[in-house]
Amino acid sequence: MKTNPILLAVCCCALAMVAGCASPGVPQPPSLRLPMRVDNLSAARKGDRVILTWSPPGETTDHQIMRWPSTTRICRMLNQFPTNVCGEVVKEIKSGELATATPGARRPLVSFEDVLPPALISAQNQATYTVEVVNQRGHSAGLSNQTRIPLVATAAPPADFRATLDAQGPLLQWNVPSIPAPTPGVSYSLRIYRRASTQAHTQAQGKKDFALVGELPDQVGIGEFRDRNFEWEQEYDYKIASVTVLAMPGRAAAEVEGDDSAALHLVAHDVFPPAVPSGLQAVFSSVGQKPFIDLTWAPNTESDLAGYVVFRRSVSRRGEASTLAVVSAAPVKAPAWRDNDVQLGQTYYYTVAAVDVRGNQSAQSAPAEETVPMEVR
Numbered sequence: 001m002k003t004n005p006i007l008l009a010v011c012c013c014a015l016a017m018v019a020g021c022a023s024p025g026v027p028q029p030p031s032l033r034l035p036m037r038v039d040n041l042s043a044a045r046k047g048d049r050v051i052l053t054w055s056p057p058g059e060t061t062d063h064q065i066m067r068w069p070s071t072t073r074i075c076r077m078l079n080q081f082p083t084n085v086c087g088e089v090v091k092e093i094k095s096g097e098l099a100t101a102t103p104g105a106r107r108p109l110v111s112f113e114d115v116l117p118p119a120l121i122s123a124q125n126q127a128t129y130t131v132e133v134v135n136q137r138g139h140s141a142g143l144s145n146q147t148r149i150p151l152v153a154t155a156a157p158p159a160d161f162r163a164t165l166d167a168q169g170p171l172l173q174w175n176v177p178s179i180p181a182p183t184p185g186v187s188y189s190l191r192i193y194r195r196a197s198t199q200a201h202t203q204a205q206g207k208k209d210f211a212l213v214g215e216l217p218d219q220v221g222i223g224e225f226r227d228r229n230f231e232w233e234q235e236y237d238y239k240i241a242s243v244t245v246l247a248m249p250g251r252a253a254a255e256v257e258g259d260d261s262a263a264l265h266l267v268a269h270d271v272f273p274p275a276v277p278s279g280l281q282a283v284f285s286s287v288g289q290k291p292f293i294d295l296t297w298a299p300n301t302e303s304d305l306a307g308y309v310v311f312r313r314s315v316s317r318r319g320e321a322s323t324l325a326v327v328s329a330a331p332v333k334a335p336a337w338r339d340n341d342v343q344l345g346q347t348y349y350y351t352v353a354a355v356d357v358r359g360n361q362s363a364q365s366a367p368a369e370e371t372v373p374m375e376v377r
Helices: 005-019 199-205
Strands: 042-046 049-054 071-078 088-094 110-115 126-134 147-150 159-166 169-176 186-196 211-217 221-226 235-246 254-260 264-267 281-285 292-296 305-315 336-339 347-356 368-371
Touching: 042 147, 042 254, 049 126, 071 110, 088 110, 159 235, 159 264, 169 235, 211 221, 281 368, 292 347, 305 336
Parallel strands: none
Antiparallel strands: 042 049, 049 110, 071 088, 071 126, 126 147, 159 169, 169 221, 186 211, 186 235, 235 254, 235 264, 281 292, 292 336, 305 347, 347 368
16 A cells, blocks of 8 residues: 555644644743842941942843843932932942952852042931942843941041050050040940951951950040950950941931051060068967967969969077078968978068969068977977
């Protein structure tokens, strides 16, 4: 039997249509290549600079990977929130020019610093920031989330910032020549920051940057701060910044940090001895036992105290005197000590010195004197 070629072609075409093999599907519109809008814009102010950070879009609005150049517009509006327009374009940044602030992050962040014009600085002003990412045709999916920054004036960091070290620890001092003129709802304070500057200590403490250690009112004149939460034999860096506190009616309270002072480096090396012990007394006793002399004195209060060293000098009835020498075998922990090595008829002179855990030793106390009689009962 011969096969009709025309009939065979018709049958094959019909089967293909039933199976759907030749169906092109629902036509898809061409991609607009609109970058996704930014949703995590944040802003922080430091002095006259506003630091903006955000994650640049990695996809288009139709979920295609961004393979095309884009431009990010940095938008700033004065005293308007929210806004539906870009307003003043502070800067246009090409996608290849964005500086990554978090290399290797799952969702990288980029940053931009906007230097505020002096004419905008006022306690009455606020700036609204937003960013808009546009494609090669200048189209976008809309403005990002919006964030507000107060434009109140900040004070300059203190002058003559210095650090010294004494037995109580680091002492920071500075001079404030002036602060901005008083304004209703505006006040100023100073923040003192510290970081460990040795790598081993930084890793042990889990600190990689400056941490706040104190805050004081910002006042014209000489100021000082005692760092009591430190460790001996460590190295530290200190810096100080003025903070403007804004509390205007109808607005949420805000704080703006001014510029930092230059950082100071300090090595907390302990070369300071404890205080000299006081109140030393010597008392002889021998009732029913071998003669001895008990010493007592007022305790020292240093947190790093290791103990006390006892010195003794003896003088016989003939006037023969020994040299002053240490008689305690090791630093005495308690403010008391018993001398069991005494002789009848001898006079003994005692002094006590305090010593800390790093071996710094105080001067000797005022002496205490006691005589062992020739006959004891």
